[in-house]
Amino acid sequence: MKEDFLHYLWKFRKFNALNLKTAQNELITIIKTGDYLELSGPDFFNAHIKIEDQKWAGNIEIHLKSSDWYLHNHEKDPAYENVILHVVWENDAPIYRKNNTEIPVLVLKDYVSKEIIESYNALVSPKTWISCEKQIKEIDTFVFNNWQERLFFERLERKSKFIFEIVEETNQDWEAVLFYLLAKNFGLNTNGNSFLQIAKAIPFSIIRKESFEYENLEALFFGTAGLLDVEKEDIYFKDLKFRYFYLLHKYQLEKNYVDPVQFFKLRPDNFPTIRLSQLAGLYHKYQNLFSKIIDLKSVKNVYDVLNVSASLYWSNHYQFDKESSKKSKTLSKSFIDLVIINTIIPLQFAYASIMGESVEEDLIDFMKEVASEKNATIDKFNSFGINSKNAFESQTLLELKKEYCSQRACLKCALGLELLKNN
Incomplete structure (x- = not known):
């Protein structure tokens, strides 16, 4: 069990929200789960809940164990003073604010079905090259294509960091x-x-x-x-x-x-x-x-x-x-293709970003003219039925493998979320 699974459960309300109760046996009504910003500080900002008859607006913090609050030194961080609910898998210790009031706790495992836990465990299995290798071919084309565009620009954004450094230099x-x-x-x-x-x-x-x-x-x-x-x-x-x-x-x-x-x-x-x-x-x-x-x-x-x-x-x-x-x-043309992929496209993207111009569609069209890269990673995806027809597609697959599959970050991946939703 990982904390990102609990984030997923809370964000998408993948639990039985009827008759929710705190560990203190108080009735909870979720009005708004909050914004998942993945920044320092509490996990979800600006949540709205109701405990018994009292409405609360504030932040939600999520941990595997409630004692992780102290393990992470949140009691010393003012950013956590506005936490209105502590969502945990196991409640092994009461948590108090600086004014000695106890933070309400929701023990999530009491409200999550056995089926969704089994689906999650199957998805993030560490025994395979990628977790979804037996299911990836079944993912809806629309979902897959949209995710590829996102992966492509995430890759360009990472490459641009080096370019921005030498622009300053x-x-x-x-x-x-x-x-x-x-x-x-x-x-x-x-x-x-x-x-x-x-x-x-x-x-x-x-x-x-x-x-x-x-x-x-x-x-x-x-x-x-x-x-x-x-x-x-x-x-x-x-x-x-x-x-x-x-x-x-x-x-x-x-x-x-x-x-x-x-x-x-x-x-x-x-x-x-x-x-x-x-x-x-x-x-x-x-x-x-x-x-x-x-x-x-x-x-x-x-x-x-x-x-x-x-x-x-x-x-x-x-x-x-x-x-x-x-x-x-x-x-050679194959070497020039590498120059296009690793120099020209990232440079055009970085320059347009600094100039405030929009060139996204042009860059995608440009990359679709370039031949697909050939390497062990692309060959492996091909064996799962995910064929790379051009450099746009091969670049997205390389990004998918490096930043998501190898990190077992299935719950941050649109493909993983789609499979989990369907299961």
Whole structure:
């Protein structure tokens, strides 16, 4: 039994409300259960009840045991002085206000049916990958689709927190914000943090000034990544190293140390050398990339804008001093799709939020053009009959699994509530 189940029971009145009595044997009539705000303080605000002939307006606090009141130190918190009813599963101790009057207690287990308890226990079973895996396919399409939209924007809101932080950090220089985001996402999961450190170590004003020289950008990126710290016979390597130390001197920069970039277990096309060169190519091609990115509304247009390759040297190299068969290192469509999902859509959402604009429908339509992600989580949902046709749907399933299913937060999930209601 968890406290959120008691919140659910009270919020939706899933108990026999006829002939309710307090532990002190006083008749209770519920006029309004109150507002469930999930903030600090009592669980439900502005409830209206009647105890015997006396009407009360105030707050409701819910606990598994009444003694939890003291366990949580509510007796010391003024926010709990206006609690008019203590709703518990077990009443194991009387609770008093500061003026020594006893708070009325409702023992909820006396009024809840055996069937609803069994339905709840079945729903939150910890033995399955997700609690509703045998029932999720049966959920009404209208409920499922509405919940997907909510999940999508919850995910964007979480991603936006990082964006808002770097907006402040860069003093609202949106070109720099985009550069940070692109750097992090070009590094993928393995090198994302290292690439972000590289981006932050180079003042974006310098990126602007040096963007006309492709090799200078590469030199800055590779040098800051520590990839030029060794000695090699490779002519291109020596040229980049010379450029890097020249640029350090030119701008009076100190050499920054970042987390080492990793090659291990990466496909060659995702080697940090290739991704950093492609990032340099992108900023060599566009001096005002943000103004192009922020207004993009279709996948085709993104493919056109992000049609860049690593520099010529990398057409037959993946690492310095190691020649390979010739291959153009252009950004693939699958990689650009990841950039759309993890950079462009969150950036457009965050920018619109700050500007006070409404772009929700545009973003959903945009994401529905992007191919669905392919990973173990999406495959598992597919096995339950929940097929992901596009990135909008795959993103919502990832959010559902991470923030609800893995937390066993079924009673905060529209799908869990629907199943419990139907059961």
